[in-house]
Amino acid sequence: MTSASAVVELDSVSKRYGSRTIIHDVSFSVMKGEIVGFLGPNGAGKTTTMRMIAGFTAPTSGRVSVAGYDMATQNAEAARLIGYLPERPPLYDTLDVSAYLRFVAKVKGVRRAALAADLDRVITACHLEAVTRQEVFKLSKGYRQRLGLAQALLGQPQVLLLDEPTAGLDPGQIQETREVIRAFGEEHAVLLSTHILAEATLICRRVAIIDHGRLLAIDSPAGLQRAVAQTNRVVLEVTAPADDLRKELLAVKGVDAVAVHPVSGHPRLTVECQVDARDGVEAEIARVVSRRWDLHRLERQQPTLENIFLQYVAPTPGSANGR
Amino acid sequence: MTGTRAVYEKELATYFRSPIAYYVVAVFLLGTGYFFLYNVFLTGETTMAGTFQNMGILLITLVPVISMRLFSAEYSGGTAELLLTLPLQPWHIVLGKYLGAVTILLLLTLGTVVDLVPLYLFGTPETTTILAGYLGFVLLGMACLAIGELFSALTHNQVVAALLTAAVLLAFWFVGHLQTFQASRLLRAFVGYLSFSLHFTDFIQGLVRTEAVAFYLLVAAVALTLNASYLQWRR
Numbered sequence: 103m104t105s106a107s108a109v110v111e112l113d114s115v116s117k118r119y120g121s122r123t124i125i126h127d128v129s130f131s132v133m134k135g136e137i138v139g140f141l142g143p144n145g146a147g148k149t150t151t152m153r154m155i156a157g158f159t160a161p162t163s164g165r166v167s168v169a170g171y172d173m174a175t176q177n178a179e180a181a182r183l184i185g186y187l188p189e190r191p192p193l194y195d196t197l198d199v200s201a202y203l204r205f206v207a208k209v210k211g212v213r214r215a216a217l218a219a220d221l222d223r224v225i226t227a228c229h230l231e232a233v234t235r236q237e238v239f240k241l242s243k244g245y246r247q248r249l250g251l252a253q254a255l256l257g258q259p260q261v262l263l264l265d266e267p268t269a270g271l272d273p274g275q276i277q278e279t280r281e282v283i284r285a286f287g288e289e290h291a292v293l294l295s296t297h298i299l300a301e302a303t304l305i306c307r308r309v310a311i312i313d314h315g316r317l318l319a320i321d322s323p324a325g326l327q328r329a330v331a332q333t334n335r336v337v338l339e340v341t342a343p344a345d346d347l348r349k350e351l352l353a354v355k356g357v358d359a360v361a362v363h364p365v366s367g368h369p370r371l372t373v374e375c376q377v378d379a380r381d382g383v384e385a386e387i388a389r390v391v392s393r394r395w396d397l398h399r400l401e402r403q404q405p406t407l408e409n410i411f412l413q414y415v416a417p418t419p420g421s422a423n424g425r
Numbered sequence: 426m427t428g429t430r431a432v433y434e435k436e437l438a439t440y441f442r443s444p445i446a447y448y449v450v451a452v453f454l455l456g457t458g459y460f461f462l463y464n465v466f467l468t469g470e471t472t473m474a475g476t477f478q479n480m481g482i483l484l485i486t487l488v489p490v491i492s493m494r495l496f497s498a499e500y501s502g503g504t505a506e507l508l509l510t511l512p513l514q515p516w517h518i519v520l521g522k523y524l525g526a527v528t529i530l531l532l533l534t535l536g537t538v539v540d541l542v543p544l545y546l547f548g549t550p551e552t553t554t555i556l557a558g559y560l561g562f563v564l565l566g567m568a569c570l571a572i573g574e575l576f577s578a579l580t581h582n583q584v585v586a587a588l589l590t591a592a593v594l595l596a597f598w599f600v601g602h603l604q605t606f607q608a609s610r611l612l613r614a615f616v617g618y619l620s621f622s623l624h625f626t627d628f629i630q631g632l633v634r635t636e637a638v639a640f641y642l643l644v645a646a647v648a649l650t651l652n653a654s655y656l657q658w659r660r
Contacts, residue, residue, distance in 0.1 A: 156510040160660045181512035192507030194435070196442040208431035209511045237442075253507070 107134040109261045109291035110155055115164035117150055117315075124150050125315040127164070132261065137287035138320075139302030140295035141411055142312040148295040149189055151312070152265050155293065156186040169260050182211060185259035189266055191250025195239035199230060199249060202238055203256065210257035220256060227282050228252040229275075243270040251279065255286070262286055264294040268301065280305050299411055311414045318414045326410050335403045336375045336384045342395035344371055350390055351375055356383040370398065428513040432521025436495075437528060445494065446529055449487050454536045456483045461540045471548025476540065477558040477629045481622065484533075484566055485594045489587035491529050492573025495522045500581040515656035519649055523574055530566040534559060554631035561628020564641035565621060569594050571648035578652050597621040 110132040117125040125147045132138045142148050153159045154166050157177040166173040171180035194202055203221050212220050225231055228248040233241060241249065247270050254262055267283065268276045283292055284305050296302055302309045303323045310320040319326060336357075340347060344362045351360045351373065359376040377383045384402045391397045440446040457480055464475035499505040508518060544550050573590040580586050601620030607613040617623055624637040 153506070156506075158506050158510050158660065178512050178514055181510060184510065186507070186510050188503065188506040190503040190506075192502075192504040194439065194504055195502065196439050197435070201438060205431055205435045206507070206511070208434075209428050209513060211427065211512060 108132070109134050109169055110293060111165075111167045112151070112155070113165040113167075115151075115154060115161045115166055117147075117154060117159070118162045123315060125154070125161070128312070128315070128317045129164075130310055130317060130320050132291045132293050134260075134291055135287070135289060136307045137283065137292040137294065137305055139306035139309040140293060140312065141297075141299065141302055141309055142295075146313045147315040148312060149265055150315075152186075152188070152263050152293070152295060156184060156188075156263050157181060158188075182257065183260040185254035185256070185262045187250045187254040187262070187264045187267055189269075191246050192253075193238045193241075193246060193249060196237065198235055198237050199241070200225075200234045202249070203253060206253040207256045212257055224252040224255045227255060229278060244272060244275050247271055248275065248279065251282065255282075259290065261291040261293070264292065266295055266297065268296070268298065276301075311411060313414065334377050336377050336387055337399075337401045337403060338373050338375070338387065338391065338397060339365070339370050339399040340373060340391055340395050340397055341369050342371060342391070347371065347373065347391070347395070350394070351387065354383070354386050354390055356380050357387065428511075428517040429521040429524070432508075432513070432518055433524045433528075436522050436525025439494075440525065440529060445490065446532075449490055449529065450533060450536060453480075453483060453487055453533045457537050457540065461537075465544065471544055471550050473540070473544070473550065473555050473558055474629050476537075477562060478626070480537065480562055481565060481625050482598065484530075484562070485569060485598050485621075486591065487533075488566065488569040488573050488594060489590040491526050492570055492577050492590060493583040493587035494577065495526065495574045496578040497580055497583040497586045501583070509656065509660070515653040516649075518656065519574065519578075519653045523571060523649060526570045526574065527567060530563065530570060534563055534566075551631065554629075557631045557633050558629045560633060561625050561637070564628075564638060565625050568621070568641040568644040568648075571645035571652075572597075575648045575652045575655070578655055594621070 108131040112131070113129050115125060115128045116123060128147075128151060130138075140148050140151070150159070154161050155168065155173070157173050157180065160174060168180040169183045171177070171183075173180055194205070197205065200221065203224065204217065207217055207220055225234060228251050230245065230248060230252055233245055233249075238246070238249065247267070251264070251267055254264065262283070264283065268279050271279060280301070283294065286292060287305070294306070306323065308320060308322050309326060311318045311326075344364070348360050348362055351357055356378045357375050358378065361374045363372045363374075364370075365372055375387065377387075384400060388397060388400050391400075457476065460479035460483075461476045464479070465471065468475070496505070499508055509515075541550075541555065569590075572593055573586075576589040576593070577583075577586040580589070597619065598621045600616050601623040603616045604613045607616060618640070624634075624640055627634055627637050
């Protein structure tokens with residue numbers, strides 16, 4: 103199962119607290135040179151999974167390995183290769199920024215001769231130049247987040263575990279931070295959890311969707327879109343008799359299913375058509391409908407990552423066991 | 426060892442960048458100064474015996490203030506997640522923090538040396554007795570700090586850590602009094618052996634017993650080992 107380039111590997115990992123199972127039998131891996139996005143609603147188990155990979159908590163069963171080291175027995179060796187930014191940046195408020203970074207660098211075994219250069223590297227990458235002498239408790243939220251990222255980059259990590267790295271940043275800082283992550287991800291491995299679905303599409307090669315402690319899907323953003331391509335929908339608002347409209351629409355080539363919902367207090371109908379992925383279906387629908395009735399609105403809905411995500415984490419168990 | 430040292434330096438920086446170290450040192454030296462004046466100038470005895478006794482009980486009340494933040498603050502500040510995922514073994518962390526706290530203890534001890542000046546100027550105190558007293562004081566402090574660190578590791582709340590530590594230290598300090606109520610010789614010896622204050626009294630009187638040295642060191646070692654094991658188990 104271990105492949106040469108898998109930096110992080112989870113093999114049937116479960117975590118229980120008392121009788122509550124937080125993580126159910128999760129297996130996936132993060133390869134060298136790839137950024138994997140970890141998506142899930144609050145309480146899905148993202149943070150717990152990150153903590154198990156980082157070695158902060160141990161799985162109840164299953165195996166976590168980082169760079170070939172088993173986190174159960176060799177976590178000290180593996181810790182050298184992990185840069186970890188927890189959900190809440192782990193900062194010592196009473197220290198100043200450079201003292202804090204120096205502490206982390208020393209613990210990570212950065213040699214005295216290389217210390218200054220390493221500090222400069224992360225300070226520049228995370229744009230902390232202006233605050234190096236400030237005490238941490240005086241920093242704004244954005245700076246705290248970036249200082250947290252800076253400590254994760256210290257030393258020579260092979261893998262970055264980032265729990266919502268762009269939370270609390272302004273749009274400019276988000277852009278800069280993504281660049282840092284993207285650059286790191288070119289040669290190393292990154293696992294980042296996020297609420298921002300667009301972020302996952304932008305910088306992640308693969309996206310893992312987790313909910314209620316279960317891994318529901320892991321694939322490239324494009325692959326996930328293909329997997330749910332049948333959710334291509336055309337939504338229209340029409341003033342028309344429902345039965346006639348349904349008959350006409352089903353006659354259009356490429357329309358697989360039609361659902362008609364009356365708009366309360368209106369003669370209008372909202373109609374959802376499941377269509378195939380071909381272009382031009384919506385034009386044909388528009389032509390057919392507007393020939394006989396008043397067409398008020400027509401919209402083709404592509405499967406965005408939002409839709410995919412919502413489809414996977416939907417409460418219906420049947421639809422949530424995708425892949 | 427680099428890890429232990431980095432943790433140690435961080436601890437010291439944290440003590441001195443917060444009011445805790447200054448508060449503890451100030452209160453301790455003021456208290457000791459008062460007891461010294463009382464014991465020496467009012468009673469006219471040129472010994473440190475009375476002062477050491479008072480220093481002991483003062484230390485018991487101040488140790489919880491020194492030790493309460495050691496782990497509790499890491500948990501509540503979210504930094505435990507960093508500390509416990511860095512390339513550090515639990516005992517590196519426990520030892521680094523412990524040495525930081527012991528450094529504060531040594532500073533306290535050093536501060537009281539001022540009291541010796543008038544003692545030597547105006548009297549002829551027994552140097553070896555005084556040295557024995559200081560040794561006892563430092564050993565007592567080391568045992569107390571190890572207990573305080575352990576309780577700090579058990580809770581997120583610094584106040585709870587301090588209260589638990591104070592309760593346990595006071596129990597160890599006063600447990601010797603139970604001797605009065607014990608009919609069995611064995612039990613009398615046992616509670617006597619557990620007593621922080623009875624061992625300390627030996628040192629104050631100039632008696633450095635291997636048994637007493639070993640007792641304090643053993644208490645410290647057991648507490649530190651439990652602390653490191655707890656961190657390991659906590660994962």
